Amino acid sequence: MRLPVEQIGHTNILHTAAVMPWMLWAVDGYLRNGARRRGVLLVVLIALQVFAGHQQTLVYSLVLAGAYAFVMSRSLHKTRPTYFAWAAFIVSGLALAAVQILPTFELLRNSLRATATYEFFGSFSLPPRFLQTFFAPYVLGGGNGLMFRAPYIERPFFGEYAAYAGILTLMLAAFVMISKRDTRTKFWAAVFVVALFLALGRFMPLGLYQIFYQVPLLNLFRSPARHMLEVQFALAVLAGRGITAIRSAERSRSITAMLIGIVVFVITCMAVTWFRPAAFHLSRDVPINVLRAPELFLPVFISLLSAIAFSMFVRSKNRRALIFVFAVLIFDLFIYGSGSAWRTHSPERNSELWREPEAVTFLREHQAQDASTRFRILTQDQVFDPSLPISIVTPEGFDFSLQPDIYMMHGIENAAGYDGFGLSRYSRLAGDMKVWGELTEPERTLRGDSRELDLLNVRYLLTRPIAVSAPKTFPSAPARYGNQQFADTDLGLSPIPSGQRLSFNVPPTEVDRIALLTSLNWSDVVPDHIAVAAITLRSQDGKTFDFELRAGDHTSEWSYDRPDMRARIKHKRAPVATSYSVDDANGKFAGHTYISSFALPAKTVITSGSITVATVKDAAQLSLTVGRISLANGAQAFPLRSEWITKDSSSQAIPAPSVTVSSDQRWKKAADFKDVSIFENARMLPRAWLANEARVLPEAEMLQVIRTGKFTDGKVWDPRQVALVEGKIDFNSSSRDANASAILITHEPNRVIVGAKSTEPAILVLSENHYPGWRAYVDGNLVDTLRIDYNLRGVTIPAGEHRIEFVYRPKSVLIGLVISLLTLIGLAVWWNLGTEPFAIEGG
Structure with a gap:
């Protein structure tokens, strides 16, 4: 299977997924004879999955195991109490792992993932084009670099979308779905279809994935493509059942096998020819044909070899044919990376990892x-x-x-x-x-x-490290859009959000205009003629020239021609520079960039400039993508290089570049190595210090003070003197003791001890996260733990010499431990009871 190999960097995913087959085995065992040991084993395996550490895979596994238990119970005509037994097993497994689950939920509440946007929820959805990789894994490029070298042409992180499970796996799975349609086969076929549909995520038709976003807990997980784990597991189970069905069949199914082989072979051929992406190309500059690219001819060869092995096995059913089937399947998976990933994905002997x-x-x-x-x-x-x-x-x-x-x-x-x-x-x-x-x-x-x-x-x-300084000359301008000349490639800049600014410095150059290729994002509510950005050019003699970039006149929404966007957009389409095809969850449409140019009143020597994105009412997510910028003088164009462009906040002054680094600057060069430069921070604060004043500020204002180093009245903030707090505390400001000290005595993951000395009352600030569960003791007495400077930990101390101890004793862990122990005791008692939960009926 390709997916586990590609996910080898996410060891917790693999560890959690590895327990899933054992859970299903425990379910089958309990269904057969109702043995309590199998029920206890199932509970333990669920807890083990929790401890394996990947919550998303855990939830998917529990849903799969629960569905399997429900379906198989119905097929065996179990009584209703059986369904309650499965629910009890799942709840008990989670309770057994409560010592892990409760702290994890506490962490979740305080994390960036406490809430998730739909964009986050739908990220890493499986693009429909990747369905081709069931038959030809590298038809989109990629590969291990040994035999398969075609450049990858799709979205990043191929491992999240890997679908390949082997051609013989598909043939065997198809065979059992045709020839042995019992409850188990139907269940795993349904798992394959449903999980594959869920993997599409935001690419589902009619926006159906929006419904799943409303499901609590599930809506915290991104990467719906990880449902491919269930897809490939279902294929593996069906393939295994296919082998069993072939060997136990009373009559030959050679015609069925031949048809399956032909169909899979034809689909494979179509995947590497007719349906091959137009952007597919080789690493060398030669015309593309199937025989030149192993990414294209190997799937055809393996499909043909698999069809032969499959037909031979169905026809003869003997051990030699079965060995040949396994040999072909192993060769298939090995050649596509399952056997070479250790070489291509592992650090070499001389790696710094060792x-x-x-x-x-x-x-x-x-x-x-x-x-x-x-x-x-x-x-x-x-x-x-x-x-x-x-x-x-x-x-x-x-x-x-x-x-x-x-x-x-x-x-x-x-x-x-x-x-x-x-x-x-x-x-x-x-x-x-x-x-x-x-x-x-x-x-x-x-x-x-x-x-x-x-x-x-x-x-x-x-x-x-700074290897080579940025080039000082302008690149060539071979591309022409709307009578303006540009570089032949985009700058590669990320979108500029509202209120932020791009700045650039250029070699002094006489110009008479500036031209841009731009597009807007999230701009459907922006009306015509509204200024969405301010363009400023600065001349060598200190003059500035300002221009407005307006929606509908100079730039427009990049997805202007998307049907739903056209129905609601409030500005016209500006002159189009470039167009490109888009095929995503919103359908097929053309995306655009737009051309604009602005003339100077006279020829001027320009040295720098900036583009500041405006804040537009009702367009909170508005951003501007700048593709290319050119200065021009008559017929001569001067495209900007990306190395000359920087990003800053619109509220900041544009710093004038200096030639030398003075000794009193904040960052001083400390060392230079082959791959790393090290700078020392001259303004670093110690791990612990004493402040003699507290100032109450709301969260937003507190962050602003920290980020600017100044209070709203312009006074400079000294963290060593003033501690910022969110609410009134029992502390009166005091005069500063110049000889006050705070010394770190012990620093352990769950325990920190600080020695403090001051002739005046003070606030001890510890540069560690304020987090639930930390308790503070001053000279052995429990005191309130304060949140200082937005998220640091602190306490107030009286004058004198004191020993302050911070200890991590979270209630979530203690409560979880009690629940886990009580569950363990309950399981032991239940195991030793004599009565089985139900009598076995059916087959």
Whole structure:
């Protein structure tokens, strides 16, 4: 099966899925003889799935096991109490794992996934085009790079959509559905159809997936394509039953087998010829034909070989034919990656995974210099120069040394990390950090006056090194749209949301106009002639030139021709520059970019500029995609390079680029290695400190103070002096003790001890997450734990010398442990009772 191989990076998915067959085996055993040990085993297996750690796969498995138990009970004419028994088993399994489930729900309530938008819920839906990969797995490109080298042409993350289960698997499954239509066959056939339909997600016809979005709990999971796990499991079960049906058949079904083989062979041929995507191409520049591409001719060959093996087995039913069937199937799956993934997907011997990275050695040396001072790092897979605006273009390739979870393996705390249940408040405090550790607004967080990273005790920033400076010359302009010339490729910029801005610096160039290719997103409510962006050009002599980019005149909605959009859009279609075909859940339509140009009053030497997206009433999600920008002077065009463009907030001043990095700047270069540059944060705050004043602020205003470093009256905020709180606390501001200290004594995952000394009452601020379950003790006395500076932990302390201990004792774990223990005792008692729950009837 291709899917488990592609999901090998998600070990918790595989661990959870691996328990599912055992659950079904326990269900079958309980149905046969009603043995209590099988019921207890089922309960234990459900709990084991919970502990395996992937909630989505757990829910899908429970639904599948429950449906299987219900259907098979009905087919065996069990009595109604049997249905209650299955429900009791599932509830008991969940109760046995309550020690894991309750803390997980507590985490969920505080995480970014507490709620999910429909866009998130429907992400990673299975595009219908991927149904071709049931017959030709690499007809869309991709592959292991050994034999299959055609470039991948579809959406990212092929592993989420992998459908291939082997040609013989399809033939055997089809055979049993035709020749042995008993309850089990019908059930697994229904599972295949229903799970495949669910995998389509937002590609379902008539928007039916919207209905599933209304189902509590299920609407928290994204990637409906993961229903392919049930699809492939159902195929495997049907194929196994097909082998059994063939060997036990009283009469030959060779004609049926021949027809199945022919049909599968013909479909495979059609998949690699008539239905092959037009964008499919080879890694070398040669004409495409079936015999030149193993992605195309191997499916045909394997389909033919599978049909021969299948027909021979159906005709003879002997062991040799069965061995040949298995040999062909193994060869089939092996050649498509099931046997080579260990080579192509595993780190090589010289990989940094097997040794200590140079950056880790550097950080450990600095840790050893002052063992009493703890600090965090922040990794960002981005080129960074403190003296220049941060590029908004995502670097190409994969830099192992900057993956956030790597450093935790070496005992170095990272303020970033890949965390599917990232805390929502922490995310907002840490620069609106995404669940994979990327900053949403790196310009604000790294180069502005923000104190976000300072509060989080970030001492070192690890980024990609600056290999080569950006080119200083304009590229060629071979593309022409609407009498304007552009570069031949797009800039590759992400959409600019409302209120944000692109800035660019260019070599001084005399021009008479600027031209753009743009499109709008989520702009259906924007009326005609409304300014959606402000364009500013700056000349060498300091003059500025402003232009308005208006909806309907200069730019329009990218999906203007989508039928539902045309029915409600409020602005006209601007002059079209480029069009492209779109085939998604909303149907087939043409997407567009739009051409616009703006003339300067006279020829002027331009050095920089910006594009600021407006905030439009009722269009909260409005954003602008800028595809290409060209400056022009008569017949000569000067296309901009992506390296010259940066992104910042519209409320920030555009920083003037400087040539040198002075010693008093925030980020100082500490080290340079092959793949990593390390900068030291001169404004880092310690892991614990004492403040002598508290100021009550609402959440939104508190975040604004942290992100700007200033109060609304313009006064600079000093976190060492003023602690920000959300409500009134029992503390009176005091004068600052210049000799006050807070020293970290013990730092463990569930226990932190700080020694504090001050001649005045103070607020101890600990740079750790405020989270339910943490209790604070001052000199052994329980005190209230405060939320400080939006999401940090703190307590008030009187004057003097004190020992403050933070201990993690969550009620969710304690309550869950009690429930789990009581369930375990109940199971033991039930197992030892003599009466079986029901008598076996039927076959």
